[in-house]
Amino acid sequence: MDQQQYPRSSRTDRKTIEKNRRNQMKVLYSELNSLLPHQRSRVVTSLPDQIDEAVNYIKKLQTNLERLKQKKDRQTGVERIINDNNGAYGSGLHGGRLRSPQIEIREMGSALDVVLITGLDFQFMFEGSIRMLIQEGADIVNASFSVVENTIFHSIHSKINDCAPGTVAARISERLRKFVNEANATGF
Template identity: 65%
Template sequence: MENNPSSSRTDRKTIERNRRNQMKALYSQLNSLVPHQSSREPVLSLPDQLDEAASYIKRLQTNLERMKEKKDNLMGTERTNYASMSSCNGTTTGLRSPQIEVRETGSTLEVVLITGLDGQFMFNETIRVLHEEGAEIINASFSVVEDTVFHTIHSKVGDSAPSNGAARISQRLNQFVQDDNAF
């Protein structure tokens, strides 16, 4: 077999042309992914397009990190104190034994229910018990601190409630929470 120098040269030229076309297509694809400020901008040179793409990627990475931190803060699982928080209270996030405290002041009741993040059912049942006993819900609120939810319910025990209604409500709510803790 004979090596033809002109054939080798044309092969190299074809390979180089294909490589350049492929790079041009990749640059075009990269440039199409980067948002542009306005359509009136002059066409940027290739190095400027690459710089713009690199800075856009860095901005996206910064935004992603900031959003991850915000999510962690909102979820109450900040990485810096998560391990110490778990070892201090000995509980798993969201799994906390519910506690209830009922305070009676005249005809008003203040019910404070402390649960884990999974305690929505307990709150609903507390409201149900209050309604069954004839109490009128005046206000209900909650606040979340890390993996603990504090529910506060203000209610009024009216004339429609049976006699000694506040004591009965308190007893039923405490029994309900104790029964739930048994499981």
């Protein structure tokens, strides 16, 4: 008689365990569904459809997050710049400095924004860039820098006072790029 009761008790335990598992899954599905934005329709969707909706929503959020990170990087001038040699990112450090300074120049009408990313050994480039802008007749509106570990992010906002700002901006861009390239070539 003991042998017959043991299987019956075991079967009941398995049923209870399975019932508890299903109830827990329902609670989790319900919680997941409550986190999703819902349309105003009152159509009841099946569980697989709810899971598909959650997966698609999460993918959409990931895509939006990546797009916003890129936008933020573009606006702050901290875009990842690929090195010419090995495809490594420009943030890779060598001996406490960037392997090569990077410059980005943006012209917007009479405004000229310069973003310069250097290592600690290239601090002189900030002052040299400002001097060059002034020599070319640009008015410095704002100049700042931030240090993150062994990298310096320089930002210079200037205004070109000329009847042909595009020509002046092109000349300034050429001089600044040459300045950075010469610093890269000499290592200082």
